[in-house]
Amino acid sequence: MSVTDLNELKRLTGLATSQADTLISATQLAVSDMNGNLLIERPINNSLQTELLTSDRTRPYLVSYDLDTNESNMTLTVSENVNSSSFRAFAFTFQNGRSVVPDVANSYTLTASSTLQETGDDTVLVVKISTDDVNNLKKCPRLATSANTTYLSCSQLGIRDMDGKTLIPRDVNNGLRVNDYIQDCTRPRLVGFDVDMNTGQLTLQFSEAVNRTTLGLDKVSVQESASPSNVTHQLEDN
Structure with missing residues (x-):
């Protein structure tokens, strides 16, 4: 059998696990003798039971x-x-x-x-x-x-x-x-932030892990609305 056929037999639970559930059928086209005579068909309702089944002992890797x-x-x-x-x-x-x-x-x-x-x-x-x-x-x-x-x-x-x-x-x-x-080529996104106006702590939340040594706070601004506004402040890089 091919590796594909063997794997499919292993995948189908309840098939070819014991002598009782291992039978075979074949059409007349399965093989012919040396004179070209076709095989006598073995239909499903007259399938042949195996005489020997060697159980699978091979572990996957x-x-x-x-x-x-x-x-x-x-x-x-x-x-x-x-x-x-x-x-x-x-x-x-x-x-x-x-x-x-x-x-x-x-x-x-x-x-x-x-x-x-x-x-x-x-x-x-x-x-x-x-x-x-x-x-x-x-x-x-x-x-x-x-x-x-x-x-x-x-x-x-x-x-x-x-x-x-x-x-x-x-x-x-x-x-x-x-x-x-x-390779990862997806750019990170700023997805949220928190501000503590007592301590001055700004917590930025990103879509993935970022390299903190590359953070430039002077590229970040705080503004009063999502639309253009005169009330805005660009942070200092510390």
Whole structure:
């Protein structure tokens, strides 16, 4: 069988899991003998039961993955169809090299807030990385900023196949390099702010993590309305 056929058989629960649920049918066109005589058809209502079924003992493993930091998506490709409901984001850790000593500067583990974008049982899984996880990743200037700084490790809890077998883990000493990396080109937006007129504290809220060393307060103005007004004040850069 092809890999595609094998994966589909594994995906269909209740099929080819025991001798009792493994039968085969075939049309006359399935094969012919050396003289060109067609096969005697085996219709569905007279299907043949297997004499031997070797159960699946192969655990799934991570083949490759892509990371789109612009759309906050990670696409995982695994070796066989897996049960999407068993996905656990917290089993996946980004790291900035194939082998690292995990710390806040060179690795980040996803949280349960990142979820599958599509829930089909397949060999390809699209993970929507949550806003919190994306912002925490962006706070690590040496991590996931290019293909050369994007590696992935995972524990066995990451996903299970259709038979419940766990993922073959990749530890921090054997991180998998990203296959396709798409750079973040989305500009941050100012989405809110608070002002304390007693202390003079101005709190700015942005759509994503920003580099605070680039902040120029002299490019910010406070005004009385959203329309052009004479009552406005441009802040000083401190």
